[in-house]
Structures are given as structure tokens and as C-alpha cells.
Amino acid sequence: MRKPASWKLLLMAALAICPLADAAAQQAGDEQAKPPAPDEQVIQPEIDRRPVKILHIPSNDFELGLFAGTYSTQNLGSDVVGGIRAGYHITEDFFAEAVYGNTRVTDESFRQILPGGIFPNREERLSYYDLSFGFNVLPGEVFLWKTAARPTALYLIAGLGTTKVFDQRHFTANAGFGVRVWLANWAALQVDMRDHVFSLDILGQHKSQQNLEFTGGATFFF
Secondary structure, eight states: OOOOOOHHHHHHHHHHHHOOOOHHHHHHHHHHOOOOTTTTTTOOOOOOOOOOOEEOOOOOOOOEEEEEEEETTTTTEEEEEEEEEEEOOSSEEEOOOOOOOEEEEEEEHTTTTTTOOOSSSSSEEEEEEEEEEEEEEEEEEEEEEEEEEEEEEEEEEEEEEEEETTTTEEEEEEEEEEEEEEEETTTEEEEEEEHHHHHEEEEEEEEEEEEOOOEEEEEEEE
């Protein structure tokens, strides 16, 4: 019996090995194309996180504060105003506030036309009491420095009260808005813009007065 030539043996061996090599290559390709597991993170981020101290809005319900600013009385000039406020936070969004303020008014503009003016004295005291209700519309936070975030609240406020001018009391409505920034869990800074509307008898005619007030102050919680 004749033995096959060596080249024929090599050819037969190559034909037998080729299917095995193709199967191995296909298996390797499938493993490479297989997506990573859901809990496997493909990219490992390298983030240098800075420490941030977050101050939460305090849960204290009562507040007491002082304020000062400018009170502009229609037809009666502008002067410094100061006062005290006390409040109670009914919920996280709603609060009630009682305010007492004191300023001065002058009839200087009338004295240029009428001798003696409309007041016995050139300047008279104006004081008011208001009871208002506020609503926090935009709570947020602000970075006062790099590592401390402070809570803030933009609020709308409106209420009723009384204004006393020259021994006469006038029913008053007020409305405005303000911003509060907490410096600590027990203290905050507050800026307000309000309009006090009341009717005043000037030269025998009752006229509605638009009196704008811009104030800033500190509030303490307990």
C-alpha cells in the first residue's frame, strides 16, 4: 500500500484546523462585542470635590427683628424710618408678621405756596402698625463664600393696619416683597420693599397716598 505524499498530509491537517480557528475567532469577537454589565462603570471619573457646609432653614417658628431704611410719603417728603417686627411661621411657606414703624413727614412743599403750611409744625411724626401675611415663593440658597451655602427665601407679603399722622389715624393697606438670607440657624438678614396706601385729608380733600418704604434689618429666630 502506498503512503500519501507529505504535502497531501499537510493539506489535510490545514483543512482540519481551519474550522477550529474560525470558531475560536468568532467566540473572541462575541466576547469583545458584549456590552458591560449594568453595574459596571466604564469611565472612572476623577473629581476633586470641595467640602460644602449646607445650612438648613431653621425649624424655629417665632422671629423678632429690627429694621431701618427710607420711608417716602407722597407730597410730604422722605425721611429715615425705623421699627420692630415680630413674626410667626405657620408652615414652611406661610408666615404672619406684625410691624411697628416710625418716621417723620414735612409740609415744606406746601409752605412754599401757603404761608404757615398745613401742619402746626414744619415736621410731624408718622407711625404705623401693620399685620401682614407672607408667602415664600422662591426658596433657594446662595454662596456667601466658597465653603458655605446659605438658605434664602424670596417672599410676597400684604396686610392691613393703621397709620397715625398729626394725631389722626388712617386705615392702611400694605403690599410688597422681600428677601431673607440666613446667616445662622438663629439669625437672618432681611430686605423689604413695601407700599403703604392710606387716604389723607390735605386742604379739605381726601387723597389716597402711595407711600413707598425700603428697609433692611436683622431677624432672630427662637
